[in-house]
Amino acid sequence: MVRVLPEGRLSYGMQLPVQSQSVIYAEGWEAGAGPEDLAEIARVADRSGFAYIATCDHVAIPRRLADAMSTVWYDPVATLAFLAAVTERVQLLSHVAVVGLRHPLVSxxxxxxxxxxxGGRLILGVGAGHVEEEFTAVGADFAGRGAVLDExxxxxxxxLGPEEFxxxxxxxFSFSGLGQRPRPARERVPVWVGGSSPAAVRRAAVRGxxxxxxxxxRDKLAVQIEKLRRLRxxxxxxxxxxxxxxxxxLYVGPAGWDVGRRTLRGGPDAIAESLRAYRAMGVDQIQVRFRSRSRSELTDQMAAFATEVAPLLQK
Structure with a gap:
């Protein structure tokens, strides 16, 4: 195994805003945001102890889904490479790369x-994908995408191993006698498997x-974790x-605006107490998302979480 996170601690990372803008989670200010906003958010994550920053993966969104998903989906490799240049420590996670859309040697x-x-900061998160039109457009197998992902x-x-050939x-897929350099900085790139379907949980248990x-x-996660460990x-x-x-x-502190019924809000002690329940289930890392009305409010929330909430997660 390639351990990414410090053992015995509850780490925290985040899916970046701006780079994907589904109406399910995107904030209003993201529509007018761009590269400098992404870079500043990544820099704040880097200096605030976030374990990783993450990007999504879609090649193209069909019209039938565009209203809900939007068509704003930055390429994960290009985006993470851009952000690697403005950060030093934070891990770079594809959450998740739909690797079945591409030949393994290309990926x-x-x-x-x-x-x-x-410098060895990649975490390769992979998933099966769910948009049939994407697979059709690039000539990939949608119906068999689970088996394709396994292989x-x-x-x-x-x-991605140490061998040049x-x-x-x-x-x-098969290949031999074909060299690729540069090699990864890590001897073994960690592969995290995304998804909560029975097939995805089994895949994570066997291959991840x-x-x-x-x-x-929360009320179903502990059962899923137990199942994963049993299958493994x-x-x-x-x-x-x-x-x-x-x-x-999440929203740290008094909001003064409607942050939504499901948002976990309040003082650091209350938020940390709630989040520690994840560690009790056997979770190693939580992916956090903050409600915000601007980039500055988001980065203020990130900093407040890092300085006021994160130290309490280990109690």
Whole structure:
């Protein structure tokens, strides 16, 4: 296993705003934001102890989904490479890369270069995808995307390993005698598997260094974690797995505006007490998101969380 997070602590990271703007979670100010906003948010995360910053992955959004999902989805490799240049420590997570849309050697070239340029800060988060039109447009197999992802993970393990001339032979992909440099800075790039379906949980249990659940509510997450650990043991995988959770939206301190019914708000003690419940379930890292009306309010929230809430997470 490639351990990314400090053992025995509840780490925190965030999915970046601006780079994906689904109406489910995007704030109003993001529509007019751009590269400098992303860069400043990444710099704040870097100096505030965030474990990672994350980006999403969609190639193209069909009209039937555009109103809900929007068509704003930055390319993850380009975005993370851009942000690697303005940060020093924070990990760079694809959450998640739909790697079944691309040949494994293409993905390996992109992500190996990113890890090399960033000094070994890549976490490769992968998922099956859900937009059929994307797969059709690029000639990928939508119906068989689960099996494709399983084999792609195995192929990427080989292609992102230490060997300049990696070898892999599977049902869909095979390669040998083909060299790729630069190699990743890490000897083994960590692969975190995203998704909460039964197939995704099994995939994370069997193949993942980490698990990225997608919106499991608290009252169901503990059962999912127990299932993952059981499946991992049944598969004979004795390596530990780094488990994540996506928290409720957060707002540190008095809001003075409508931050939404589901938002976890209030003083640092109350927020930390609530979030520590994730650690009790066996979660290693929480992905946090803050309600905000501007970039400055977001970065203020990030700083407040880091200085006032994060130290209380370990109690």
């Amino acid at each position: 390996a070239k992109q992500y190996a270069t990113l890890d090399h340029l960033s 792609t993970i195995d192929a990427l393990r080989a292609a 990696p070898e892999f032979s599977g049902e869909r 260094d980490g698990w990225l659940p997608q919106g499991d509510p 043991a049944q598969a004979g995988n004795e390596e530990p797995v780094e488990i994540g959770a996506i928290t409720e939206p």
